[in-house]
Structure formats: structure tokens, C-alpha cells
Amino acid sequence: MASTPTDLGHLPGVVRDYLAAHARGDVTAAAECFTPAAVVVDDGSTCRGREEIRDWLGRSSTEYTWTATPTAAVRRGSGHWNVVQRLTGDFPGGAADLAYDFTIDDALITALVIGPA
Numbered sequence: 001m002a003s004t005p006t007d008l009g010h011l012p013g014v015v016r017d018y019l020a021a022h023a024r025g026d027v028t029a030a031a032e033c034f035t036p037a038a039v040v041v042d043d044g045s046t047c048r049g050r051e052e053i054r055d056w057l058g059r060s061s062t063e064y065t066w067t068a069t070p071t072a073a074v075r076r077g078s079g080h081w082n083v084v085q086r087l088t089g090d091f092p093g094g095a096a097d098l099a100y101d102f103t104i105d106d107a108l109i110t111a112l113v114i115g116p117a
Helices: 013-023 027-031 049-062
Strands: 034-042 045-048 066-077 080-089 095-105 108-116
Touching (some): 013 049, 013 080, 013 108, 027 049, 034 049
Antiparallel strands (some): 034 045, 066 080, 080 095, 095 108
8 A cells, every 4th residue: 555644643543642652751651552462673672562562661761861753654554654753862863763663453553663764
């Protein structure tokens, strides 16, 4: 299916909820956006299941101080969304554009792959 650019406000609710919860450091709310068997791939490591995802969220929320600004969203097909965010903070380099590739099923995130935009 072709990619369709979209307004950030038209993202699925679970994606908006995840992005908002993660940005404010609410690990519990962010983890609840995932299915119990979800998979997250970030920075070369893979988390499987909500417990591992909750641990990853806890580490990523406290390792550095950062802010995220969504800059683009593209629907890649039924249940597949790509969101680009500009992160700025006290991490090495101070700024990065990251692509968040979401797969959604039954109103929850089943997979999230994070990489360079």
C-alpha cells in the first residue's frame, strides 16, 4: 500500500497516547499502549513483552533529559504508521531526528522500531 502523509492529529489514539506518555516520562501509561507480546527495537537492542518494554521505557526516560517534537507522520498502510520526531537534550550530539515505525493491531501497539530518520 502507498504511503500517505497525514496531520499529526490524525494519528491513531494509541500512537498519540504513547508519544505523550513517553515524553512526560510516564512509563506505566506508555507501556500500557503495547500488547502483552509486543516487540520494540531501539538502538540495536530488542525488547519483547510488556515487562521488557517497561524496563526499556524506564531506562530511556531517565538516562538523559530530552524533549521530543513530532515533525512528520505518514500512514504506511493498514496498521502501519511512521512518525518522525526531533529530539533535543543532553545526550551526545544534543539533537537527533528519529523515525518511529509503529505497527498497530486491535488499538494497541504490536511493534515499534526506532531508527534514524
